[in-house]
Amino acid sequence: MTMVTQSAPATTGPSVKIAQPMTLTEKIIAKACDKSVVRPNDNVWVKTDVLMTHDVCGPGTIGNFYKEFGADAKVWDNEGVVIIPDHYIFTADPRANRNVDILREFAAQQNLKYFYDITDRGNFKVNPDYKGVCHVALAQEGHCRPGEVLFGTDSHTCNAGAFGQFATGIGNTDASFVMGTGKLLIKTPATMRFALNGEIPDYLLAKDVILQIIGDIGVAGATYRSMEFAGSALSQLSMEERQTLCNMAIEAGGKNGIIPADEITRAYVDQRNAGQKPYEVFAADAKATYFADKTYDMSQLEPVVAMPHSPDNKALAKDCRDTKIDRVYIGSCTGGKTEDFAAAARVLDGQKVRVPTFLVPATQKVYNDIQNLKINGRTMAQIFREAGCIEPASPSCAACLGGPADTFARMNEPLLCVSTTNRNFPGRMGHKDAGIFLASPYTAAASAVTGYVTDPREVYGFDKARRHPVETLLER
Structure with a gap:
């Protein structure tokens, strides 16, 4: 078994002896049901943390x-x-x-x-x-x-x-x-491995990557399977970007999405870890068996959108320039984190929006970050205000799931919206005839500037030589 234990708080040795090579998800399930090995389709009782x-x-x-x-x-x-x-x-x-x-x-x-x-x-x-x-x-x-x-x-x-x-x-x-x-009694899912390799371009975000994958395999392409992300490009992604990848596994039908923990993970967890509970870090075995194994070269990907009315209705953002929009929505568990707003602020700095642009921070912490963290010497709140965005709303899911008629930014009319949310089914954000284009915060911000679905490279001069991770642009 390949396992790394956390140094503090202390943890015991391996909780289960591994008899055969397993994927990352299989190892965690084996531990949770006290078995030496599990295989896809095994029905097992797992202990919940x-x-x-x-x-x-x-x-x-x-x-x-x-x-x-x-x-x-x-x-x-x-x-x-x-x-x-x-x-x-x-x-x-x-x-x-x-x-x-x-x-x-x-x-x-x-x-x-x-x-x-x-x-x-x-x-x-x-x-x-x-x-x-x-x-x-x-x-x-x-x-x-x-x-x-x-x-x-x-x-x-x-x-x-x-x-x-x-x-x-x-x-x-x-x-x-x-x-x-x-x-809980669960069926062990088979695992699909997605190897993300190469250098990530400056204009590309995790949202583009997961929309690309969902567009390739379809909304049923990973039904009741684990989507395990691997590859050299993962080390270039912050924890917030990794969350974006895993968040939308369900949009491909996945049982779960999972990324192996590394030093970036441990640094994040060790600062927060409620109750300071010990934990174990597992890694997939080299000889593990996968249902499918797909590889992506990050350097070859471009900004993409999911057109109405399905997350797998993929198109390149640059090919949607003829689609005028009525509004932009930046928020949700997928697209309302601090770095999502930082990405939007990067593009909107010095720009003016042409359509109503709604900002919904995911949490109170994100809201405070918008007010306090700076890019180029100005807070994100200042950048958004000067660009003409609507003031950030109270933290919540807001219009991502439609909600009651008085929900902030709910689409009560058949409008077209570019959104950083995760679903664009009919009625998802309100009106059943509204159209939602799922996109990265870069693409959403660029579209707000032009008033149509826009490749962010059309609006912002990204570095062609190297990537500038969004988290490194924030001044604290």
């Missing part, structure tokens, strides 16, 4: 938990259940508000350690516990650790695979069972 739910699925999960385990039931681990309200928060809709009330009541009944509550919807800043979008908050608050199993009642839970853990979305019924037992 973290269960996450939110305001959309939490009430249903909670109701079923009490129904099946009894009115006085207690969760298997009051530190293992993490509840993050984030979807329909800043709305006057009484049903949406009641959902958060149910979460609050449950957290109190169960004495949950990690409930990120919001009590004052009028001013999110006075809610110190409120974070924002669950997937980004899980990472920022230290709930993502290599080698662990994380289940969440949200399909984009696969976001956490960026940390070298098995993370996947489950339904309310499965989640209620995990709440009561800490275990």
Whole structure:
């Protein structure tokens, strides 16, 4: 078994003896079910490290938990259940508000350690516990650790695979069972390996890479399979960019996306690690068997978009210049992180937008970063304001999942939008006849400047000689 253990906090030796070569996902599942080996399609009971739910699925999960385990039931681990309200928060809709009330009541009944509550919807800043979008908050608050199993009642839970853990979305019924037992019966997925090699161009972001892959294999191309990302280019990606890659594995039908942990991962995790729990770092064996093995040369890729109405409806951004748009949306778990806004600010610095440009930070931390972190001596907030963008909204999922009619930036008309979100199905962001072009923050910002779907190279002079990672452009 190829394994690296964390130095602090201390961890024990290998928790399972590996009998045969396995992929990264197979190793983590083998550890979680105390087996020496697992193979694709094996049905196994796995132990859960973290269960996450939110305001959309939490009430249903909670109701079923009490129904099946009894009115006085207690969760298997009051530190293992993490509840993050984030979807329909800043709305006057009484049903949406009641959902958060149910979460609050449950957290109190169960004495949950990690409930990120919001009590004052009028001013999110006075809610110190409120974070924002669950997937980004899980990472920022230290709930993502290599080698662990994380289940969440949200399909984009696969976001956490960026940390070298098995993370996947489950339904309310499965989640209620995990709440009561800490275990779940799963089928071991076969693994598809995507080797990302070569130097990443200055104009390319992880969003372009994952849209390229989804466009190549289709929205059903990885159905119930693990998408394991590998290759030399991974070392060029920050943790936020890695999250973007794994987040959209579900858009190809994937059970999970996963990236092997390295020094970049460990540095991020060790600064946050909720509870300072020990963890194990696994790596795929050289002789592991893959369902498919695909290789990409990053230097040959170009900015791409997913045209309406499917994430696999791929086109080069430069070939969509004749598509005029009505608005731009920068936000979501996929495209609302600090570095996503930094990428947009890089392009918008000194520019003016031609269409309404909505900014929705994923979390309070991202919101504060927009206000405080600088590019070229000016805060991102200043850059966005001078470019004519709409002021950043309260952190949440906002219009990514449509939501009630009063949701910020919800498309209540059949408009065309370039968005950094992850889905563009009919009705996803509101009106069923609206059209969504999924794109990277670079492409979204460039499109805001021109008023049509735009290759960012048309608007900004990227370095042709070397890449400037977005995270290195921020002045703290």
